[in-house]
Amino acid sequence: MWDNLSLGFSTALTPENLLLCFIGVLAGTIIGLLPGLGATTGVAVLLPLTFTLDPVSALIMLAGIYYGAQYGGTITSVLISTPGEPNSIMTTLDGYQMARRGRAGPALAIAAVGSFFAAIVSLILLALVAPPLAQIALKFGPPEQLALVVLGFVIISTVSGDSQIKGLLMTACGVLLATVGIDSATGTTRFTFGQLDLLSGISLIAVVVGLFALGEVLAQLSIGEAKPIRTRLREMLLSKEDLRRSRAPIMRGTGVGFAFGALPGGGSTLASFIAYGLEKRVSPNRAEFGKGAIEGVAAPESANNAAANANFIPTLVLGIPGGATTAVLLGAFTLYGITPGPLLFEQQPTLVWGLLASFFIGNVILLVLNLPMAPVFAQLLRLPYGYLYPLILCSSLLGAFAEENAIFDVWVAIAFGIVGYFIFRVGLPVAPLVIGMVLGALFEKTLVQTSSMGSGSFGILLDRPIALGILAVAALLLVVPAVLARRRRLRVAHTSLVSSESKKDTHV
Amino acid sequence: MPSGELIAYAVLTAVGVYATVNGVSYRLVEPSGAVGPGMMPAASGVVIVGLSLILMVRVLRSSGAGRGVTAEELAAASEDDVIDPPREHRAWVVIGLMVVTALLMNVLGLLPALGILVVVVVGFVERRSWTRAVAVGLITVVVLYLVFDQLLGVPLPTGLLGGVI
Numbered sequence: 001m002w003d004n005l006s007l008g009f010s011t012a013l014t015p016e017n018l019l020l021c022f023i024g025v026l027a028g029t030i031i032g033l034l035p036g037l038g039a040t041t042g043v044a045v046l047l048p049l050t051f052t053l054d055p056v057s058a059l060i061m062l063a064g065i066y067y068g069a070q071y072g073g074t075i076t077s078v079l080i081s082t083p084g085e086p087n088s089i090m091t092t093l094d095g096y097q098m099a100r101r102g103r104a105g106p107a108l109a110i111a112a113v114g115s116f117f118a119a120i121v122s123l124i125l126l127a128l129v130a131p132p133l134a135q136i137a138l139k140f141g142p143p144e145q146l147a148l149v150v151l152g153f154v155i156i157s158t159v160s161g162d163s164q165i166k167g168l169l170m171t172a173c174g175v176l177l178a179t180v181g182i183d184s185a186t187g188t189t190r191f192t193f194g195q196l197d198l199l200s201g202i203s204l205i206a207v208v209v210g211l212f213a214l215g216e217v218l219a220q221l222s223i224g225e226a227k228p229i230r231t232r233l234r235e236m237l238l239s240k241e242d243l244r245r246s247r248a249p250i251m252r253g254t255g256v257g258f259a260f261g262a263l264p265g266g267g268s269t270l271a272s273f274i275a276y277g278l279e280k281r282v283s284p285n286r287a288e289f290g291k292g293a294i295e296g297v298a299a300p301e302s303a304n305n306a307a308a309n310a311n312f313i314p315t316l317v318l319g320i321p322g323g324a325t326t327a328v329l330l331g332a333f334t335l336y337g338i339t340p341g342p343l344l345f346e347q348q349p350t351l352v353w354g355l356l357a358s359f360f361i362g363n364v365i366l367l368v369l370n371l372p373m374a375p376v377f378a379q380l381l382r383l384p385y386g387y388l389y390p391l392i393l394c395s396s397l398l399g400a401f402a403e404e405n406a407i408f409d410v411w412v413a414i415a416f417g418i419v420g421y422f423i424f425r426v427g428l429p430v431a432p433l434v435i436g437m438v439l440g441a442l443f444e445k446t447l448v449q450t451s452s453m454g455s456g457s458f459g460i461l462l463d464r465p466i467a468l469g470i471l472a473v474a475a476l477l478l479v480v481p482a483v484l485a486r487r488r489r490l491r492v493a494h495t496s497l498v499s500s501e502s503k504k505d506t507h508v
Numbered sequence: 509m510p511s512g513e514l515i516a517y518a519v520l521t522a523v524g525v526y527a528t529v530n531g532v533s534y535r536l537v538e539p540s541g542a543v544g545p546g547m548m549p550a551a552s553g554v555v556i557v558g559l560s561l562i563l564m565v566r567v568l569r570s571s572g573a574g575r576g577v578t579a580e581e582l583a584a585a586s587e588d589d590v591i592d593p594p595r596e597h598r599a600w601v602v603i604g605l606m607v608v609t610a611l612l613m614n615v616l617g618l619l620p621a622l623g624i625l626v627v628v629v630v631g632f633v634e635r636r637s638w639t640r641a642v643a644v645g646l647i648t649v650v651v652l653y654l655v656f657d658q659l660l661g662v663p664l665p666t667g668l669l670g671g672v673i
Contacts, residue, residue, distance in 0.1 A: 030655075031660070034655070034656075165559055165562060165563060166563065168555070168559055169520065169555075169556060169559040169560060169563065172552045172555040172556045172559065173520070173523075173552075173556060175548065175552040176523075176527050176548075176549060176552040176553065176556065178548075179548050179549045179552070183534075183545035185542075185545070186535075186538070186544070186545045188534055188535075188545035190530075190534060190545060190549060191527075191530070191549070214606070217602070218599040218602065218603065219599075221596075221598040221599040221602060222596045222598070222599045386630065386634035386636060387630065387634075387636075387644060389629075390625065390626045390629040390630055390634075390644070390648070391626070391648060393602070393606065393625065393626075393629070394622045394625065394626060394648055394652065395652070397606070397609070397610075397622065398618065398622065398652060398656060398664075401618060401664075402656060402660075402662045405662070405663060407610065407613055407614065407618075407665065410610050410613065411610055414603070414606045414607060414610060417603070417606070418603060421599060421603075422512075422516065425512055426512050426513050426516045427513065428516070440548070440552070443548075444543075444548045447543050447547075447548075448542060448543045451541070451542040451543040452540070452542045455540065455541050455542070456537070456538075456540060456541015456542055457541065
């Protein structure tokens, strides 16, 4: 492994590749900053620019765009409550609240630190376990993916603020929204109302931009213009307490992100959701989640980056894309005449290890660029809101358009901006609706595939030990907290009964 | 007058019923026994109806709570942070302006429409000086043009006026 890594670093550390990595990371960060554009669009749009480069250099630059965009999406999540990608949704929950409290700098900084740590650990794990892990991933079929999505729903049910029922209601609404369009299994059009633009479904980006960016602006306008957030320099920097609180969430997020990111077909999307939900369950500061807990930023951000790297396992070893962006990168592989697969590590070690080493270098560049820039980005919030929100409106509407070059998506964003405003006024949580859309699409796909495999019966799940294991974990996560909570309530009731009886005895 | 929350849950109940009925019409199960195209809409519709009704009952039972949040209450809760009295109508004005902007995109082009949005919001809604409003609008359009059109090569609609603007 060390020989391979030294080969990789010697490939990645040439001046040309370093420059391309830097350009990729910078371009990716800028692209991720723009609401509506994400890593997938960035890689796809900038792919033609790399045709004149040799394959290793081109892939290094494209990979830099990939994880640079992850961090760019984090910046908008924290500063203006607009996730750049579905993976950044969970960061919005606490990151934006931290920004409202004048702690945007620490939020951005811990995202950079967590992402860096996750990138390094996942790179080492990639180098160690990529081929054998890929063989396990091969065993992941629709039943296992279905079980995983069920686990995701269970864990996400904790991400609902104070009311689980409201969260589940919004999740169900998201699942319903995901059914709009043509059903891929049967070709049936559902809820399109005769609109051609709805045949491919409702744009997730337009919904995210509408709910989070436009909805938040409308909500802020209705409660009066908030003062620009003024913070002292030391409040914009990470404190020892921030680092102490973030240590364990970063490690847990990294583990969750790597495990789920290595799975083909949507595992990386689940990673940040599950990392947040898990952290909320185990953190000693769980009462602060949703109100600006730094753990709520550290965990999902680490999970994102670990998953982004782990996504390359099914991509490189099996030739199966781990997610949308790696699907585009897979296309790039094909354009350069490279065939991903089990033999890639043996036949093209320079390319593979050079690419993996560039992940490390790219994340160092990200950290060096963004850690000192975190307080600078946070200064944006000092702009009077009357100037800031028109810019948010513009970039959001343009971002909604840019995904599919469709003005219809602008209308969708505006409609969901109004929906988001009403959701805010009524006190319902927003994030579960979007999570429901993402998970709902995955859930239906795997449900249909699993039922087809079993000819209508789900008994096939009983023959799949991995799927059964995951469902067992989901069941435990549902049942155990409820049982423990009931026992706690009984204990409290018993204690207060004993205490009141002993007081009566004393009086007598 | 029913509270905002009650209205919201009633609307969601209606949506859930609609989804369930249509889901059944799309076929719940295929002839082969596999899950049909109507299963997910119907299942999510049933869940939406059930949970909305539970929440409606809770709101009706609780006394005075669950009115949703009014703008005045939110502003009072965060009084220290608010330097401008709540002007809820601003939200509706901005919604109206976004609708007009979307309609103008096909006529004037996307960037000019967004530029006008910025100028009107800053100058009229936020009551800043018109000079500043125009300046912010121009800078916004130029930056968006450079980033989206030139750097990223995203083709932006130029409307009926084509390349004139």
